[in-house]
Amino acid sequence: MAGSGKTCYVRKLVDVLKSNRKKVYVINLDPAVTKIHYKANIxxxxxxxxxxxxxxxxxxPNGAIMTSLNIFVTRWFTDKLNELRFDKILELLDKRSEVVDYIILDTPGQIEVFNWSASGTIILGSISINLSFLESLSSSFPTMVNYLIDTTRxxxxxxxxxxxxxxxxxxxKCQLPFVASFNKIGNQTRGFIYGYFLDVNRHEVCLDWMSDYEKFYEAVTHDETYMASLxxxxxLMLxxxxxxxxxxxxxxxxGEGFEEHVKLLDECVDEYNR
Structure with a gap:
C-alpha cells in the first residue's frame, strides 16, 4: 500500500541479493515516484x-497513475531501449532469464492499479502465465507477490x-504465491496503545492477531463503532x-529480517513450481 516503503524495500532487497552474489533485474512501474535509490533496468x-x-x-493523481500504466502496457513508445512495448519487454525478460536470478517489479502503491485495471491484469497475467506468449507453461517465470505492510500504522x-x-x-485476484511483509520493524519506540505500552514497531502483535482471534477481539473490545464490529x-472470515x-x-x-524474507521468496518459487 502507499507509504509502506516499497521503493526502499526494492533498494534493500537489491542490495541483499547482490551481496549474496545474485543477479537482479529491476523494473520500476511507478510513474509518480520522484526519486528511486536503486538502478532500474527499465x-x-x-x-x-x-x-x-x-x-x-x-x-x-490516482487516475493519472492508472492511465500511465494502461498506456505503458498497450501502446508503442520510444525510449533508450528503442521502440519497446510491454510485450517486447516480456521478450527481453525471457532472453535475460538464463542469466538473471531475480526480476523485481516496483509497483505503484495504489492497489486498484493491479487488482482492478486492465494494465495490472496484462502485467501480472503475462508474467505469471508465460513470457513467450503461451508457447509453453514450462518456460514461464516463477512469480510471486510481496505485499508490504506498514507495521507502525x-x-x-x-x-x-x-x-x-x-x-x-x-x-x-493474482492466484500467485504470496508473502505479507511487515515493514519498519526494529525501532524500539514504545507507545501507549489501547491501554497497553507496546513496542509500536514490532510486528509480533500483528502475527498474534492473525494466529489468535481472541487476542484480536481483545484489542478491539473497547471500540463499539461499526468499523470495530466489522x-x-x-x-473470523479471514x-x-x-x-x-x-x-x-x-x-x-x-536490513533486519531480510535473511528470512529471502528464504520465503525462495519457498514461493518452490510453491509456484509444484
Missing part, C-alpha cells in the same frame, strides 16, 4: 510523463484488518487466509 518514467498525463487528460487493529482485507483481495467479523499466508517482519532501513 523505468516507466523514461517513456511516460506522469504530470503531462494529468494535464492532458485532466486527471487526479498496523498497530491499530482497524488499520491492521483493512490491510489484511486488501492483502486477501490481492492474493486471490473488523471482528472479518477476523482465518483460512491466515493459514495459507507466509509472513515476516523486515526493516528496509537496517
Amino acid at each position: 523505468d516507466i518514467r523514461d517513456s511516460i510523463n506522469y504530470r503531462q498525463i494529468m494535464k492532458k487528460y485532466n486527471l487526479g 498496523s498497530q491499530n487493529p482497524i488499520t491492521f484488518m483493512t490491510n489484511m482485507i486488501y492483502a486477501c483481495s490481492v492474493m486471490y 473488523s471482528r467479523s472479518c477476523a 482465518n483460512e487466509f491466515y493459514m495459507n499466508i507466509k509472513c515476516c517482519g523486515i526493516s528496509c532501513m537496517t
Whole structure:
C-alpha cells in the first residue's frame, strides 16, 4: 500500500541479493515516484510523463497513475531501449532469464492499479502465465507477490484488518504465491496503545492477531463503532487466509529480517513450481 516503503524495500532487497552474489533485474512501474535509490533496468518514467498525463487528460493523481500504466502496457513508445512495448519487454525478460536470478517489479502503491485495471491484469497475467506468449507453461517465470505492510500504522487493529482485507483481495485476484511483509520493524519506540505500552514497531502483535482471534477481539473490545464490529467479523472470515499466508517482519532501513524474507521468496518459487 502507499507509504509502506516499497521503493526502499526494492533498494534493500537489491542490495541483499547482490551481496549474496545474485543477479537482479529491476523494473520500476511507478510513474509518480520522484526519486528511486536503486538502478532500474527499465523505468516507466523514461517513456511516460506522469504530470503531462494529468494535464492532458485532466486527471487526479490516482487516475493519472492508472492511465500511465494502461498506456505503458498497450501502446508503442520510444525510449533508450528503442521502440519497446510491454510485450517486447516480456521478450527481453525471457532472453535475460538464463542469466538473471531475480526480476523485481516496483509497483505503484495504489492497489486498484493491479487488482482492478486492465494494465495490472496484462502485467501480472503475462508474467505469471508465460513470457513467450503461451508457447509453453514450462518456460514461464516463477512469480510471486510481496505485499508490504506498514507495521507502525498496523498497530491499530482497524488499520491492521483493512490491510489484511486488501492483502486477501490481492492474493486471490493474482492466484500467485504470496508473502505479507511487515515493514519498519526494529525501532524500539514504545507507545501507549489501547491501554497497553507496546513496542509500536514490532510486528509480533500483528502475527498474534492473525494466529489468535481472541487476542484480536481483545484489542478491539473497547471500540463499539461499526468499523470495530466489522473488523471482528472479518477476523473470523479471514482465518483460512491466515493459514495459507507466509509472513515476516523486515526493516528496509537496517536490513533486519531480510535473511528470512529471502528464504520465503525462495519457498514461493518452490510453491509456484509444484
